[in-house]
Amino acid sequence: xxxxxxxxxxxxxxxxxxxxxxxxxxxxxxxxxxxxxxxxxxxxxxxxxxxxxxxxxxxxxxxxxxxxxxxxxxxxxxxxxxxxxxxxxxxxxxxxxxx
Numbered sequence: 001x002x003x004x005x006x007x008x009x010x011x012x013x014x015x016x017x018x019x020x021x022x023x024x025x026x027x028x029x030x031x032x033x034x035x036x037x038x039x040x041x042x043x044x045x046x047x048x049x050x051x052x053x054x055x056x057x058x059x060x061x062x063x064x065x066x067x068x069x070x071x072x073x074x075x076x077x078x079x080x081x082x083x084x085x086x087x088x089x090x091x092x093x094x095x096x097x098x099x
Contacts, residue, residue: 005057023058028092035094052095053084059092 010018032054055063063069068079081099083089093099 005061021058021061023056025056025058028054028056032091032094036096039094039096050095052099053089053093055092 005021005023008020008022010020012018035051060069060072063080063083064071066079066083068074068076068083074080084093085098
């Protein structure tokens with residue numbers, strides 16, 4: 001699975017630059033769908049550790065910018081749960097419930 005970020009530099013027209021970061025997350029989304037299908041049989045919370053989703057590097061970059069994460073560490077759990085439970089992030093989730 002090669003989901004590395006790529007960066008492209010553009011001139012902004014005013015002498016500055018814009019750095020655009022992209023990531024092909026097709027593999028992540030396909031894997032999440034397979035795991036979501038496998039997870040359908042589970043009806044409730046589990047006592048064991050359970051994978052709830054896969055988040056691409058570009059989303060982690062954004063969460064760092066928002067102050068929700070620092071590196072790969074969640075520093076604002078309430079904000080992270082709100083972000084992760086938002087319908088826009090549904091494709092990143094494997095667990096169908098609310099985190």
